[in-house]
Amino acid sequence: MHYPNLKTVVDTATFHAERHPDRVAIECEGREVTFAQLHRGSNRSARAILAAGVTPGSRVGYLGKESEYYYEIVFACAKSGAVLVPINWRLTPTEIEHILRDSGTELLFTEREFRATALDLQREQNQLRLVVDMDGEGELGAGFRAWTAEHSADDLDTSVQPEDPIVQLYTSGTTGLPKGVVLPHRSFFRINDLLVENDLDWLDWRSDDKSLIGIPGFHVAGLWWALQALNAGVTSVAMRRFLSTEAATLIRESGITTTLVVPAMLQMILAEPRVGSDDFASLRKVAYGGSPISESLLRQSLDAMGCEFVQLYGLTETGNCAVCLPAAEHVPGSPRMRAAGRPMPGVDLRVVDADGVEVPQGEVGEVWLRTPAIMIEYWGLKEATDEVFVDGWFRTGDAGYLDQDGYLYISDRIKDTIIVAGENVYPAEVENALCKHPAVAEAAVIGVPDERWGEAVRAFVVLRPGQQATPRELMLSLKGLISDFKIPAQYDIIDKVPRNPSGKILRRILRDQFWAHVDRNVN
Structure with missing residues (x-):
């Protein structure tokens, strides 16, 4: 199922509403929205956004969990020309405040659960002119529906282009403050177009597919996956939040055929009691990414689910996937199962040394990518943008090597980012929060292997002379300062943080003892 005439999200809404208006586009908690309803509803929402004074190019935020209404807002922003800023609802108010202020968000959709936080932040930010309560009288979407009801469902006169921005997603930065990654419409179309043009079924869609959205839409992977299904005109089942029990039930009872997961999600689903291979009978293809997968978990998943598996590698900045390990390469016992994969069609890949010179085959260097989905x-950071681009190549910050057939193997992370169950954690942010404790003189944070989450956050703390602090006290001091998934699980009290002559923390010295038994330094 591929429609090459679709180049923007606006095209997707219009085309499928005309082609199969009664087909279900999104299911959530038993509620169904057809493609026609999604199109008409997003027309009303787009008109409401414009009537609120939001101009094309302005930022519109969403603070809430997954629902059919979220995807209506995605389409409404595209039709109005606004740029959507989806916000991770697990963040603390301080973290949310930074995103709203940095993006200049003018209108914020929020669910009742997060409304108090949103209103507090609105009082502190002049540019945030309007907060729309999605829930109304407590029913999901009721307030949103009332807000859009008076507006016409007729098509808008839009002139959206593939290069126009559609979404601004926040990811970790070198200072610990998240950066806004601005993605255009083409990021959600070009790779799939090129797969079809090159007759590759690495990621394919069939008319009877039913897709499970388990990764939230504030992640590039979650939004990208949902839009791939919507572009193909197939039905998606959205989980409000990922729960392994619910995921297993939905796969079985809704006849899910395909989904995108991070390895930790697979681990949790397979660990569910009373879940067996019969529960996965409808599955035909599972895509996974976000962090490397252990060979033991991959073997277990292949055996239990009995379907094709595809690995994706990419970053928010690359428009999600850039490299793919196809299903045919998932052969138990093959060393190729440790690879990230081959470049997607249209994607160029090189591995270079510190001077930007390509290294020989098999030698480790930094991975650079050039992709039409870049x-x-x-947002607002020209210097940081210029720093990651070299003559059109994007510097990933990941270290890896190429084999004789051009397959990429990720062996380390040049950047300090820690990935916990697919969530990015930047050490500087955690270290800054730890140093707010009156007993802490300095801190260093690393990622260590974790069987369930891929990596876990571990902190090394130097106490001030004469001061004491237990690991529990340190942990409790971080509550409310940073999100729970960023809080270290373990704490080591040390005499001195290792640094180089320029003062940079030598994380490698701290990491080596934990990674010596694994064959790569990411997990």
């Missing part, structure tokens, strides 16, 4: 910019 971001437009880091």
